[in-house]
Amino acid sequence: MIAALFLAAVIPSIFTSESPTNATDLVKAGIKRVYVPAANIGQWKSSGIEAVPDSELKDYTNIPAPGMKMRADRAAATSIPWVDSNGWRYRRGVKRAYYSNLMAGAAPLAAAEAYAYGAEAVLAPDRADTTATAAMLRFLQSIPPVDLPAVANIGVVDDGSALLGEVLNLLTRRNLLYRIVPQKDPKLELNVELGSEQFPKASAANPSDFAARVREKLSDEKRSLRVYNTSTVIGYLTGSGPRVRLHLLNYARRPAKDVHIRILGAYSKVRLLDSADAQMQAMDVSNHRGGTEFRVPSLQTYTVVDLEK
Amino acid sequence: MPGPFPGRLSTIHRADSVDPDSEKINLAAVQQMMRDGMLAFTGDKDIRDAWARFFVPEDVVGIKINASGAPNINSSPEIVGEIAKNLVAVGVKPENIWVHERFQSQVNTVNYAAFLPNGAHVVTADTMGYDPYTYVEVSFFGEDDTRSNLQRLVSERLTKIVNVPNMKDHGASGVTGCLKNIAYGEYSNVARSHYSNDTHTLSFIGTLASMEPLRSRTVLNVMDGLKGVWHGGPFAPDKKFRFYPRRIMFGTDPVALDRVLLDVIEEKRREEKAISVWDRSDDSLKPGFRKDPNANNYIREPGHIEYAAGLGLGIADKKKLDIREVKA
Numbered sequence: 199m200i201a202a203l204f205l206a207a208v209i210p211s212i213f214t215s216e217s218p219t220n221a222t223d224l225v226k227a228g229i230k231r232v233y234v235p236a237a238n239i240g241q242w243k244s245s246g247i248e249a250v251p252d253s254e255l256k257d258y259t260n261i262p263a264p265g266m267k268m269r270a271d272r273a274a275a276t277s278i279p280w281v282d283s284n285g286w287r288y289r290r291g292v293k294r295a296y297y298s299n300l301m302a303g304a305a306p307l308a309a310a311e312a313y314a315y316g317a318e319a320v321l322a323p324d325r326a327d328t329t330a331t332a333a334m335l336r337f338l339q340s341i342p343p344v345d346l347p348a349v350a351n352i353g354v355v356d357d358g359s360a361l362l363g364e365v366l367n368l369l370t371r372r373n374l375l376y377r378i379v380p381q382k383d384p385k386l387e388l389n390v391e392l393g394s395e396q397f398p399k400a401s402a403a404n405p406s407d408f409a410a411r412v413r414e415k416l417s418d419e420k421r422s423l424r425v426y427n428t429s430t431v432i433g434y435l436t437g438s439g440p441r442v443r444l445h446l447l448n449y450a451r452r453p454a455k456d457v458h459i460r461i462l463g464a465y466s467k468v469r470l471l472d473s474a475d476a477q478m479q480a481m482d483v484s485n486h487r488g489g490t491e492f493r494v495p496s497l498q499t500y501t502v503v504d505l506e507k
Numbered sequence: 508m509p510g511p512f513p514g515r516l517s518t519i520h521r522a523d524s525v526d527p528d529s530e531k532i533n534l535a536a537v538q539q540m541m542r543d544g545m546l547a548f549t550g551d552k553d554i555r556d557a558w559a560r561f562f563v564p565e566d567v568v569g570i571k572i573n574a575s576g577a578p579n580i581n582s583s584p585e586i587v588g589e590i591a592k593n594l595v596a597v598g599v600k601p602e603n604i605w606v607h608e609r610f611q612s613q614v615n616t617v618n619y620a621a622f623l624p625n626g627a628h629v630v631t632a633d634t635m636g637y638d639p640y641t642y643v644e645v646s647f648f649g650e651d652d653t654r655s656n657l658q659r660l661v662s663e664r665l666t667k668i669v670n671v672p673n674m675k676d677h678g679a680s681g682v683t684g685c686l687k688n689i690a691y692g693e694y695s696n697v698a699r700s701h702y703s704n705d706t707h708t709l710s711f712i713g714t715l716a717s718m719e720p721l722r723s724r725t726v727l728n729v730m731d732g733l734k735g736v737w738h739g740g741p742f743a744p745d746k747k748f749r750f751y752p753r754r755i756m757f758g759t760d761p762v763a764l765d766r767v768l769l770d771v772i773e774e775k776r777r778e779e780k781a782i783s784v785w786d787r788s789d790d791s792l793k794p795g796f797r798k799d800p801n802a803n804n805y806i807r808e809p810g811h812i813e814y815a816a817g818l819g820l821g822i823a824d825k826k827k828l829d830i831r832e833v834k835a
Binding site: 424 | 637646649651652653654656695
């Protein structure tokens, strides 16, 4: 594995078209400024929160709400859900994101997602999510900051195409750790370049099959991260040497129970920081066949796992 | 498995054991079938001697029920209750009896507790969990979760298991009996073996069943054939696909029992003019499996029984079976 490209974690900001009646929650959450329509700036002057006109969001990339869809229209023996994750967008280079269309229930996950990938994000939460979003922001502020680079097993040469974007999406959803490289990097276990002999362009016509092929060529034994017993949790691994941090995001509304994790390398300390349960601890921790394995009993939205050797 | 009696099984039929209209089970009939069937299987004269062949007072015994089609078709609580009663009679403490399944929502639909001695448990893997250290690892279709973990209860607490499957048709494996009830019924993440029209039940069922400690702890099979499913299994909510063999089978060899089960299901399907569970034609792969007995969801794999025999789990050759039929 190789680690590179550190992105510092930033607490997301809020856009609101409301008056400052919910400012108390925002102050408690540590929000020092909000983005508001220019016409509303005056209302916020005495709120204790700095109001910034939304015209400043023009440099932000508008990205969709994260979440999960059950695809009832697709016949299948098992009901593997469709996960809408923006992880691939962040790994591809989005650094400033605007979640402008968050349906009720989506804002806490959006906040966690942006934080996990180190993006500077602005959220426009549904009014019903004010309290939950504030709670998530308080949790994000409580996480001890660390400067750890992303872990990758795969280098992907980005041709900028929409097709490659979908490939990155599927790699993210399969918890295959990659980073964008300008050219093949021999230090990585596998390099993917569309149009190469190993990965002809035609092979990406079905991005899901393509991601499966990438996984097969890498082999599961070389994967720095494995996530078991869930199809809705995506992990983002950072770190190097004696310390790693794993970000676990659950894209479903229901908690993911007994999520089993395997990380390559032997770590002796495993500490959980969970957005819903401050007391939760890693269970069944073991060093097993060259990796460290443990169980997260219940993952509601976001769990940070710190491991040390 | 296959235990001390490879190839041997008893099968007992009683016409009044279940009423097809109401599906009500005759408890007195079941009690007599449980006694006579077990005695025929072991050759003993005293029912306590028969059960004492397999269980000692110190045992912690799991009764692996099947509740996948509950409440319409499941291991009958009357049979489960009789098993528990016989275990207590040989000295097993009620608190060391663990009726178990995988999914709580299914078990909630059947009142097993009413038939069990005070202190016996009814639990599911939903609350007891799975053993992170005991698993079968395989990738069938490129699925990311490649592990199927054994129930914690089995690996950490039980010393013996009585397996109580039903007599059912199965859309992927052809039939579901002893082997599938302890294979797919004791492990997590097993439905991944079916995808599109393909299923890996051929090899996966026997592989799971042959894993230790499950293999050596499963010492007795009591197949509940009071009611059965001849099409649409394992769930079969439609009553028209249920039938009433009115029999119970006993054996230590899961392959032998499943081999007989295969004939029971095939015979009933022939009677109903349904395609064979061995049908592998493309014409039969069409939508409507739940309602049409001539439609297949998957290319079924009833060969999983013979495959399990190849793993040493029992005898599949019918000519070599010692079948002891009892008329009640």
